[in-house]
Amino acid sequence: MLWVASNGPARSYATRNRCSSSHQAMREKMKRMMNKSNMAQSAGESQRYLARCLMGIFLLIAVGAALLTESCSANREKFDDGTNPMSRDSGLLSNGYPSLATLGEATVKALNDSSFDELDKLMVTPQEFRDVIFARTPDSLKAGLPVEQAWQWNLDTSELAIHRKLEALGAKHLHFLSATVRDTTTVFPGKTTYRNVMIAAETPDNGKQVQFRFLNVVAMVGGRCKVVAFHK
Numbered sequence: 001m002l003w004v005a006s007n008g009p010a011r012s013y014a015t016r017n018r019c020s021s022s023h024q025a026m027r028e029k030m031k032r033m034m035n036k037s038n039m040a041q042s043a044g045e046s047q048r049y050l051a052r053c054l055m056g057i058f059l060l061i062a063v064g065a066a067l068l069t070e071s072c073s074a075n076r077e078k079f080d081d082g083t084n085p086m087s088r089d090s091g092l093l094s095n096g097y098p099s100l101a102t103l104g105e106a107t108v109k110a111l112n113d114s115s116f117d118e119l120d121k122l123m124v125t126p127q128e129f130r131d132v133i134f135a136r137t138p139d140s141l142k143a144g145l146p147v148e149q150a151w152q153w154n155l156d157t158s159e160l161a162i163h164r165k166l167e168a169l170g171a172k173h174l175h176f177l178s179a180t181v182r183d184t185t186t187v188f189p190g191k192t193t194y195r196n197v198m199i200a201a202e203t204p205d206n207g208k209q210v211q212f213r214f215l216n217v218v219a220m221v222g223g224r225c226k227v228v229a230f231h232k
Contacts, residue, residue: 082191085223096224104179114170136191161230174201194218
């Protein structure tokens with residue numbers, strides 16, 4: 001009786017201990033699984049967060065590049081080298097020519113007509129020289145000359161050059177071919193200057209090509225060009 005009475009509760013207590021241990025093991029296992037799940041979820045969220053950050057960085061780079069390109073383009077558009085016929089300076093050189101070729105063609109025509117006046121009209125006027133050409137020339141290139149003296153030097157040299165060229169090539173009925181810059185092309189704010197523009201033409205009788213130096217300095221302002229000085 002005593003053995004049965006004492007052994008029954010003992011078995012019951014052992015059973016409860018085994019069940020408790022089993023439940024605790026299951027809880028620990030579930031806890032570990034949940035931790036792994038949370039870690040996996042956290043890793044996934046970290047990856048998504050990193051992806052969003054990278055996309056944001058790429059977007060900022062793209063926007064920055066677009067803004068930089070636009071800024072550079074705007075700066076290029078703001079700089080006026082004198083060759084744009086749509087600029088506000090398009091009327092500064094009256095009766096100017098849109099290209100060196102058209103200016104060269106007009107030069108050959110004036111020579112064929114033996115016209116001093118037509119050649120003289122290809123030059124800038126005293127006012128254009130003072131207010132446009134000389135005003136847009138850096139002081140370092142003015143050699144300390146006042147504008148009146150610089151203009152008079154240009155005028156005297158050019159008139160002598162016109163007379164000499166008419167004696168050499170006047171009334172030759174030349175056919176214009178091309179006008180090319182032999183020396184330098186210099187860009188200033190609002191003006192481009194061409195030095196030593198060579199004219200190529202051919203004679204009507206045998207088609208022989210001739211080249212001559214006559215347009216010593218040509219300036220383009222507002223998409224129009226005129227002679228600043230003829231070469232003697």
